[in-house]
């Protein structure tokens with residue numbers, strides 16, 4: 059039969075948060091004071107200098123095509139950023155600018171994966187990785203990592219899942235949704251496993267790199283320079299520079315991979331927006347480090363508050379801006395005549411009854427937890443804690 063849609067798109071899972079988003083919109087429309095902790099967005103403004111640079115580009119008519127890989131000035135700025143902030147040496151031809159943090163990752167899977175290759179993906183994971191891996195024809199090999207290792211993959215678990223088909227492993231540090239950050243020793247241990255497999259790529263998603271509250275962010279090749287020729291760093295301006303809608307991100311990769319991605323991108327989308335690229339050059343000079351201290355305070359209020367609520371356990375995230383509490387103790391309980399069977403029903407009822415919006419962990423491969431964004435003002439975090447407590451104290455054991 060002649061199908062209307064390709065197997066490729068039919069194979070993509072719909073977003074696990076779609077019905078929740080629809081419910082959130084209705085409650086917002088009704089004018090009820092919702093506390094939205096479900097979005098993956100910081101409550102900052104982009105650096106003003108970046109916004110002005112964007113405006114200047116428009117006014118001066120610097121709005122034409124750029125090379126598909128991005129403006130050379132932007133790529134040089136990214137090279138300087140990686141050297142100054144990460145201690146990593148790249149050349150501009152190893153940097154490819156793309157739309158947001160998502161497109162660089164999509165490009166990478168397209169560039170390196172063939173049908174039935176395996177990509178190791180520690181879970182909990184950011185929602186789009188499995189679908190992007192599948193779109194490349196590869197198979198996501200999901201490795202479940204729980205609270206006992208702070209949701210991080212151990213060298214033992216990594217070694218266990220490597221097969222002759224393994225093409226890459228994805229490391230996200232700081233992580234979305236868990237906020238976990240790999241320490242130098244943990245990265246060393248993973249590097250020790252990976253150095254023996256010269257065919258395996260390391261995809262290092264560093265989009266939350268500046269949001270680290272204890273210790274510091276480290277890129278794997280800094281510890282293992284011999285892994286540099288098979289490490290692909292992806293990053294973006296959405297989180298650290300609060301430029302979600304500007305859609306700008308990049309990869310830093312070995313030259314042959316960068317070249318292949320530039321060629322692929324030139325046919326798929328071309329460069330990211332020229333205006334955003336000019337804004338990006340300016341943003342790279344202006345990260346406001348004072349926000350890290352502020353987010354740390356907000357994290358402490360939220361996580362300490364959550365752990366005081368009976369039935370909730372929350373490990374302290376060392377980075378990003380998400381808390382990922384375990385709410386599984388409430389599974390099976392009742393809110394009036396409605397039963398909480400999983401994280402999704404928990405989130406739906408929390409939204410309906412207390413107008414706090416959270417994301418069920420199911421979306422990230424961990425059905426026992428929920429994700430709460432703490433990049434919102436402190437008074438709202440305190441109010442959200444009150445509402446979550448109100449909600450959970452009304453949950454009754456089913457009789």
Ligand SMILES: Cc1ncc(COP(=O)(O)O)c(C=O)c1O
Pocket residue numbers: 098157158159160161184230233234263265294295296297302305306307
């Ligand atoms: C870990 C991670 N990588 C990539 C992205 C994609 O970033 P963008 O929204 O800029 O496309 C996100 C966004 O939430 C993320 O959390």
